[in-house]
Amino acid sequence: MTDDILNQVKSAEESADKELDLAKEQALKLIEEAKIKADESYKDEVNRAKIKAKKLIEEAKLKALEKSKPVLEKAREEAEEIKKIDLDKVSKTVDSLVERIVNNGDS
Structure with a gap:
């Protein structure tokens, strides 16, 4: 009987270990x-x-592009205005300035 109890305890321990x-x-x-x-x-x-x-x-790039459009458009318009200036007038103005500097010395 003691052997049975010991075997049951051992079996229970093995089962618990598993x-x-x-x-x-x-x-x-x-x-x-x-x-x-x-x-x-x-x-x-x-x-x-x-x-x-x-x-x-x-999204940030698109916003930046939208904000830059008016600035770029204004720059294009100003560039076009500059292109429209008659080169003869510019040349005459430059000649006049050079003549004044030459005639008036260092002024």
Whole structure:
């Protein structure tokens, strides 16, 4: 009878050891799965952030382009006005200035 009790205790201990080993294996498996999911989640968040950053940069470029249009248009108009100036008039003005400097000395 004592042998039966000792055998039952030993069997219970072996069973408990197996259950403990199995629980450890499952815990390690769960930890590994959690790491994989965390890594995937991290990569997803990084990708979403990159997409959002690209979108914000594109929006900023479009806003900058819209704000620059009036300035560029005004510059084009002024350039056209400068092109329309008669070169003969410019030449006569330059000649007149040169003549004044030559005739009046260093003034």
